[in-house]
Amino acid sequence: MSPRTRLALLCLAGACLTVPIWKVAQALPPFGAPTGAYGPAVNALGPPLRHVSNMVSAVNFDFRGFDTLGEEFMLLCAVTGAVLLLRGTRGESLADKAGIIPGRPRERRADATILICRIFGPLTLVFGLYMALHATVTPGGGFQGGVVAASGLLMVYLGEGYETWRKLVRSRVLDVMEAGGALLFAMAGLSPMLTGAAFMQNVLPLGAFKDMLSGGLMLVENVGVGFAVAGGFAMLFLEFMEETRALKSETQE
Amino acid sequence: MSLILGLLLGLAALAGLGVVLSRDPRRQVMAMAANGLALTLLFFALQAPDVALSELTVGTAATPLLFLVTLAAVRMNRVRQRK
Numbered sequence: 394m395s396p397r398t399r400l401a402l403l404c405l406a407g408a409c410l411t412v413p414i415w416k417v418a419q420a421l422p423p424f425g426a427p428t429g430a431y432g433p434a435v436n437a438l439g440p441p442l443r444h445v446s447n448m449v450s451a452v453n454f455d456f457r458g459f460d461t462l463g464e465e466f467m468l469l470c471a472v473t474g475a476v477l478l479l480r481g482t483r484g485e486s487l488a489d490k491a492g493i494i495p496g497r498p499r500e501r502r503a504d505a506t507i508l509i510c511r512i513f514g515p516l517t518l519v520f521g522l523y524m525a526l527h528a529t530v531t532p533g534g535g536f537q538g539g540v541v542a543a544s545g546l547l548m549v550y551l552g553e554g555y556e557t558w559r560k561l562v563r564s565r566v567l568d569v570m571e572a573g574g575a576l577l578f579a580m581a582g583l584s585p586m587l588t589g590a591a592f593m594q595n596v597l598p599l600g601a602f603k604d605m606l607s608g609g610l611m612l613v614e615n616v617g618v619g620f621a622v623a624g625g626f627a628m629l630f631l632e633f634m635e636e637t638r639a640l641k642s643e644t645q646e
Numbered sequence: 647m648s649l650i651l652g653l654l655l656g657l658a659a660l661a662g663l664g665v666v667l668s669r670d671p672r673r674q675v676m677a678m679a680a681n682g683l684a685l686t687l688l689f690f691a692l693q694a695p696d697v698a699l700s701e702l703t704v705g706t707a708a709t710p711l712l713f714l715v716t717l718a719a720v721r722m723n724r725v726r727q728r729k
Contacts (some may be wrong), residue, residue, distance in 0.1 A: 447696075449696040493722075494721050494722055532695035532696045532699060533695075533699050534696065537696070537699040540700075540704060540708060541699075541703055543708075544707045544708065547707075547711065629708075629712065630711065630712075633711075633712050633715040634715060636715065636719035637715055637718050637722060
């Protein structure tokens with residue numbers, strides 16, 4: 394197909410679609426207008442029924458907790474697949490040395506970089522923990538907190554270099570974190586059934602409104618998600634970083 | 647629609663255009679991170695802090711990093727093959 398025909402086809406399709414799109418756009422509710430009944434209902438029912446102030450967590454971990462369980466295992470499968478693909482072609486041997494792109498000058502790491510990373514690395518980790526723990530009170534939650542904590546690990550890489558990063562970040566620990574988190578979430582769903590309740594029914598005491606320890610079972614699920622996401626993302630980072638390490642043949646030269 | 651929302655929508659569109667128009671992969675990664683930041687601000691202004699946090703961590707930190715590492719790995723392998 395020549396570029397001219399393609400352009401003609403594009404113009405034709407555009408001409409055909411303009412009127413319908415305009416009609417649909419005219420029929421849309423105005424920008425920012427509340428449309429669904431679900432949001433106001435959740436906002437009204439969340440605090441009295443579940444004692445939580447972050448309704449996003451209430452939906453994610455309680456009202457629609459089963460959906461989140463599916464998402465959790467989706468992440469687990471994605472990370473497992475990536476690890477299988479990357480480690481499968483590379484093997485598990487550790488050369489403990491960063492690879493070099495030939496032709497690029499190797500400069501010493503600036504003191505300012507090291508200092509900033511040493512200050513902000515632990516801070517990022519603590520902030521991630523804070524965010525994961527306060528899922529039922531303030532915005533954020535296990536997923537966001539987990540990713541923040543995992544990216545705090547990257548500060549180690551940036552500030553200390555590949556060797557220290559490789560020594561600190563062990564794939565065994567990340568395995569346990571990721572799988573254990575997912576298992577904890579699944580068990581949080583299954584264990585209420587032992588008492589005769591429904592799957593993932595919130596049977597734990599709900600705690601006080603606006604307290605960190607509010608929400609009952611949501612807290613357990615949230616800790617599971619936090620561990621699984623932090624472990625999963627750190628594992629992804631690790632496996633991708635391993636792709637840039639020096640090969641054994643290169644380090645023996 | 648307030649002025650801030652309009653500005654942020656424009657910024658997000660501009661950042662997206664930057665991703666499409668930049669041809670060098672490394673620049674494209676940076677443009678994608680900038681687009682993630684613009685989206686973060688937009689979500690925040692639209693009162694969706696949870697989504698903004700996810701976008702900030704995944705869109706501006708995790709995904710660009712994975713792309714950068716992949717690009718580095720690709721360049722290293724290319725040189726190895728030439729030897």
